[in-house]
Structure formats: C-alpha cells, structure tokens
Amino acid sequence: MRYETIPPPPHLAHIIRFFWVMEGEVGYTHHNMADACVEMLFHYRGCFDEIDNLGERSRSFTAGLHGATHVLRHYTIDAGFSIFGVYFYPQAIPLLFSLPASELTNDTAELRYLLKSAGTQLEEEIMEAGNDQERCRIICRFTEQRLAAHYTIELPVFAAIRHIIHHKPAGSISELARQYYLSERQFERQFKQYAGLSPKLFSRIIRFQAATSFYKRDVMSLAGIALECGYYDQSHFINDFKAFSGLHPKQFFSGHSGATDWRD
Numbered sequence: 001m002r003y004e005t006i007p008p009p010p011h012l013a014h015i016i017r018f019f020w021v022m023e024g025e026v027g028y029t030h031h032n033m034a035d036a037c038v039e040m041l042f043h044y045r046g047c048f049d050e051i052d053n054l055g056e057r058s059r060s061f062t063a064g065l066h067g068a069t070h071v072l073r074h075y076t077i078d079a080g081f082s083i084f085g086v087y088f089y090p091q092a093i094p095l096l097f098s099l100p101a102s103e104l105t106n107d108t109a110e111l112r113y114l115l116k117s118a119g120t121q122l123e124e125e126i127m128e129a130g131n132d133q134e135r136c137r138i139i140c141r142f143t144e145q146r147l148a149a150h151y152t153i154e155l156p157v158f159a160a161i162r163h164i165i166h167h168k169p170a171g172s173i174s175e176l177a178r179q180y181y182l183s184e185r186q187f188e189r190q191f192k193q194y195a196g197l198s199p200k201l202f203s204r205i206i207r208f209q210a211a212t213s214f215y216k217r218d219v220m221s222l223a224g225i226a227l228e229c230g231y232y233d234q235s236h237f238i239n240d241f242k243a244f245s246g247l248h249p250k251q252f253f254s255g256h257s258g259a260t261d262w263r264d
Contacts, residue, residue: 001028003262006136012143014158015095017087017165019136022262025080031259032066032073033212034244036165036197036205038088038104039066040111042126042135046081050074063111063123067093067104068196070205072246084126084135089165091158091194096146101196156180157190164203168210168230173199207231208244215253215263222249 001024008016017037023045030048042063049057051074060075068090093101097114111119122142129135160180176199177187191199210229214220220228226237241249251257255264 001262001264006132009140012140014154014162015089015092015147016143017089019132019139020085020087021083021132022085023082027076027078028081028261029074029076029258030262031246031257032069032075033246033259034070034072034205034208035066036068036090036195036202036209038068038090038092038101040064040086040088041066042084042123044082044084044127046077046079048075048077048081051076061108061110063119063126065093065097065104065109065111065114067107068101068202069106070197070201070244071106084132086139089158089161090196091161093196094194095150095152096143098150100193102192105196155190155194156182157187157194160187160191161195164199164206168203168207204240205244208240211237211241211249212245212252215255215260225249
C-alpha cells in the first residue's frame with residue numbers, strides 16, 4: 001500500500017493542512033477514528049462500502065466531505081483502490097461551503113449534493129486528472145475561488161484552532177479565550193461554529209491524534225506517550241484512546257489490529 005502526503009502552497013497553508021494519496025492493489029478495510037479536522041475525499045479508482053454496527057455494508061460516496069468526528073466507522077473494499085484526500089482545518093466548512101462546521105460534525109456529505117453542479121464539476125476534474133500534482137492544482141484553484149467568493153476576515157478563533165492542533169496546550173478554556181481576546185462564552189460559541197466541536201472535546205481529540213503519531217517511532221512506554229501528549233495519567237490516556245479509536249493502545253501500537261495498515 002502507498003500512502004503519501006503533499007504540503008499545500010504557503011498561501012493556502014492557513015486552511016489546507018496537507019493533501020494525501022493512498023493506493024492499494026488488494027482489498028482493504030479502513031478503521032476511521034476520531035478526527036478534529038475535515039477531509040475532502042475523492043475515490044478515483046474503486047469505491048468503498050461503509051460497514052455498520054451490524055456488519056451490513058452500504059456504498060459510500062465517490063467524492064465527499066467528512067466533518068470533524070468522534071464516531072468510529074469502518075470502510076471496506078474488495079479490490080484495488082486509489083484515493084486522493086484534502087486534509088483541511090475545520091474552519092474550511094464555513095469558509096468554503098457556507099455551513100456551520102457543526103452541521104457536518106459526525107457526518108458526511110456528497111459533493112454533488114453539497115455544491116450542486118460545482119461539486120459535480122470538481123469531482124469530474126479530479127477523476128480525469130492525470131497525476132497527483134494536477135489534482136493538487138485543481139483543489140488549490142477551487143479553494144482560492146471559494147475563499148474569494150465567501151471572503152471572511154481572519155478571526156482570532158481560527159488562530160486558536162490552529163494553535164490547539166499544533167501545540168496541544170494544557171491550559172483551561174478560559175485561559176485560551178483570554179489569549180485570543182474573547183470572553184469564554186464568545187470563544188465557545190465561535191469555536192463550535194468554526195470547528196464543529198466544543199473546545200474541550202476538540203482538544204481531547206487532538207491529544208489522542210498526537211498519541212497515535214507515536215506509532216512506529218522509537219520504543220516508548222504507554223506511560224511515556226501519555227506524559228508526552230499531556231495526559232494527567234496513564235489511565236486517562238487509555239480511556240480516551242479506547243473511546244476515540246475503539247482499541248486499547250497496546251493493541252494499536254502492536255501493529256496487529258488492522259487499524260495501522262495504512263501507516264506500515
């Protein structure tokens with residue numbers, strides 16, 4: 001399996017975290033875990049089925065948007081596949097799609113329903129693109145056009161969202177609000193609108209995602225990972241990890257759960 005990330009151009013790095021590509025030549029089941037950010041996906045070869053809690057399969061979209069989520073999902077395909085993804089900061093939903101981010105929390109939307117004819121056109125352009133670089137250029141052009149058409153000033157809460165993602169602060173919500181010159185009530189309201197989650201839940205998911213990044217890194221104990229990621233204790237770390245991944249961290253870091261196949 002091939003998994004590769006591609007950085008965005010600097011002028012779009014405030015809204016696109018990175019592009020990614022995943023390809024495989026055999027069947028594969030993907031474990032979708034909690035994620036504080038937003039992904040736009042294009043299945044340009046093959047299409048996955050979603051597996052519900054009863055084991056029933058239903059066809060997923062070929063092009064669509066995943067909102068921030070703390071709901072666990074599984075997707076499967078029986079043959080080779082290719083996916084192009086755009087990993088956005090969560091404020092991309094209101095800035096590019098004119099929706100409160102909370103409307104897509106724990107949910108997905110097909111591009112052709114979300115953007116009508118513009119979504120269909122974008123999907124066709126990505127499907128017909130000859131390589132990853134061309135797909136990146138198409139998405140950059142789309143993002144530039146949508147930002148220009150729905151211009152919004154850079155709000156302090158956008159910087160707060162990025163700060164939590166990159167620095168995982170351990171301070172209280174009231175301290176974060178003061179840092180960005182907002183009352184706690186304003187901060188929580190704007191955060192929910194532009195990130196789709198409360199600041200507290202968002203921070204918990206970011207901390208969990210930081211923990212998963214230790215997979216295949218130098219050997220470290222669970223207690224060491226918990227401390228590095230800002231957990232109060234190992235028990236708190238294990239409880240959050242199980243809630244956001246469906247796995248005990250020992251199972252995840254063993255590499256035998258299936259949830260890390262795309263990382264190997």
